[in-house]
Amino acid sequence: MTRKMGLGFGVGCVALALVGCSGEESKDSAVEATFDIPEVMEVEPMEGPFETVIADDVDPAENVVAVVLEAKPATVKIADGIEVEMWTYNGVFPGPQISAKVGDTVRVTLKNSLPESTTIHWHGVRVPAAMDGVPTLQSPIGVGEEFVYEFVVPDAGTFWYHPHIRSDEQVERGLVGTIVVRGNDEPETTTDRVFVLDDLLLNAEGQLAPFEVQQAMVGRQGNLVVVNGKANPIVAMEPGGLHRFRFVNAANARYFRLKLDGRSLTQIASDGGLLESPQTIEEILLVPGERAEVVVTADSQEGEMLTWKSGVYDRGHGTGAAPEVVLFQSKTMGEAVVNPPAIPSSLRVIDKLGEPIIQRTLKLEESMGNMGEGGHAGHQGHGSGSGTMVMEPTFSFNGKTWPDGEQFVGKLTTVEEWILDNTTEMDHPFHLHGFRFQxxxxxxxxxxxxxxxxxxxxxxKQTTTLRVLLEDHPGQWMFHCHILEHAERGMMGHLDVTAP
Structure with a gap:
């Protein structure tokens, strides 16, 4: 299921077929919908520059971080002999890392040099609704135009940014970046680095493959896995040091089941920042849009390489048939660390949310009911159709599809309970804008x-229950599946939060 990467590219696949929604032949229809799970190509470990580029702060004020981003096409080197035409922020993939402190004002000027409109959504950052980058509240930034995003960052953690218009294509083309906000109580570590996990679907010429309707059911999975825009990079770790790994899953649809050569990991943070105390884990499942932070002590011998992998995970519709994938290598090298920092036993206090004043239920649903042309023509009119008629899936909350999706109304300062009832045959990563939950x-x-x-x-076929505190920022807020093909095809709704 995996292959060595040579000079040529092929897109080998596990082909799956659905007839109707059950996989059994229908007496009323001979239309068969097929979709592919690409084989991931193996790449030899690659040394060289690895870490994300840090964005330049153009404002000298101590508590202001001002950054200029230009969304533009660029050629990106992924590995030796592999250069891909992508869409980028400032010509790099992933985009520049924005670094700030809790309480800082972040001001980002986005210049659009793409061939189409775009926006930026600040995934996980609690910003005012007008700054959230969604088309219901912000007019898309047209070609040649610019827009200034400005907000105060209230929480420490690892967050990321990406478009929220035609996101299934724009994110896959490379428009992703990170924002790291540090607090006053950060644990001391020898290194503190961001690892953006992603995948690309390349064609036989080594360029991004066409966007097609057939990719929509399971979401677009790539045949090349990249970490910080590199294929199987080597990351140096000083011997004896305590190293912090901030992981971001920026893939359209791929789940990363992270593990390190049979060793345990110590998780210290999730989406919303630090945990209450470190947690020893054997692996961690990172779904699209999700973040997690772990620390690892470099106790290997000088020159030894440990392999980080993504294990097999079946999220439905045959995705468990794909084997584990190599992500990157960590190599013990350099000067030994004397008196390395210790992992603290306590990180912070997380107060449990109180009883909810309202309970809501969201039924996650899917259907293969729509006929459309291949080549993405059936999805909001972009891309060019192949002329082949295929079954295009739709996804919904409570039977309603975006833009006529489920709409809730909530009150500031209140606690709500949401029951997420997944009635479908596959997992869905649920993301809520503007607020955090437990x-x-x-x-x-x-x-x-x-x-x-x-x-x-x-x-x-399972249920998840969460409680959310509507603690700040009135306005309209999106919630959706973060398999981007699913969100763009209907699995999206909004929460209208009003003053108490």
Whole structure:
């Protein structure tokens, strides 16, 4: 299922077929919908520059971070001999990392040099509604235009930014970047680095493959996995040091089941920042849009390489047939660290949310009911159709599809309980804009530790219950599946938060 990467590219696949929604032949229809899960190509470990570019702060004020981003096409080197035409921020993939402190004002000027309109959504950052980058509240930034986003960052953590218009294509083309906000109580580590996990679907010429309707059911999965825009990079770790890994899943649809050569990991943070205390784990499942932070002590011998992998995970519709994938290598090298920092036993206090004043239920649903042309012509009119008629899926909350999706109304300062009932045959990563939540029941189990989140996996045919505090920022807020093909095809709604 995996292959060595040579000079040529092929898109090998596991082909799956659906007839109707059950996989059984229908007496009323001979139309068969097929979709592919690409084989991931193996790449030899690659040394060289690895870390994300840090954005230049053009404002000298101590508590202001001012950044200029230009969304533009660029040629990006992914590995030796592999250069891909992509859309980027400032010509790099992933885009520049914006670094700030809690309480800073962040001001980002976005210049649009793309061939189409775009926006920026600040995933996980609690910003005013007008700054959230969604087309219901912000007019898309046209070709040649610019827009200034400005907001105060209230929470420490690892967040990211990406478009929220035609996001299934624009994100896949490379428009992703990170924003790291540090607090006063950050644990001391030897290194503190961001790892953006992503994948690309390349054609036989080594360029981005066409966007097609057939990719929509499972979401577009790539045949090349990249970390910080590089294929199988080597990351140096000083011997004896305590190293912090901030992971971001920026992929359209791929789930990353992270593990390190049979070793345990120590998780210290989730979507919403630090946990209450470190948690020893064997692996961590990172769904699209989700973030997590772990620390690792470099106790290997000088020159030894450890392999980070993504294990097999079946999220439905045959995705479990794909084997594990190599992500990157960590290599113990350099000068040994004397008196390395220790992992603190306590990180912070997370107060449990109180009883909710209202309970809502969201039924996650899918259907293969629409006929459309291949080549993406059936989806909001972009891309060029192949002329082949295929079954195009739709996705919904409570039977309603965006833009006529489910609409809730809530009150500031109140606690709500949301029951996410996944009626479909596959997992869906649920993301809520503007607010953070706590999971109280996950597929029939109570979470073993408290955490703030904005993205959570809801397993197929299972239910997840969460509580959300509408603590700030009135306005309209999106919630959606973060398999971007699903969100763009209907699995999106909004919450209208008003003053109490």
């Amino acid at each position: 999971v109280t029941d996950n597929h029939g189990e109570t979470p073993t530790f408290a955490a703030w989140r904005d993205t959570i996996n809801v397993k197929a």
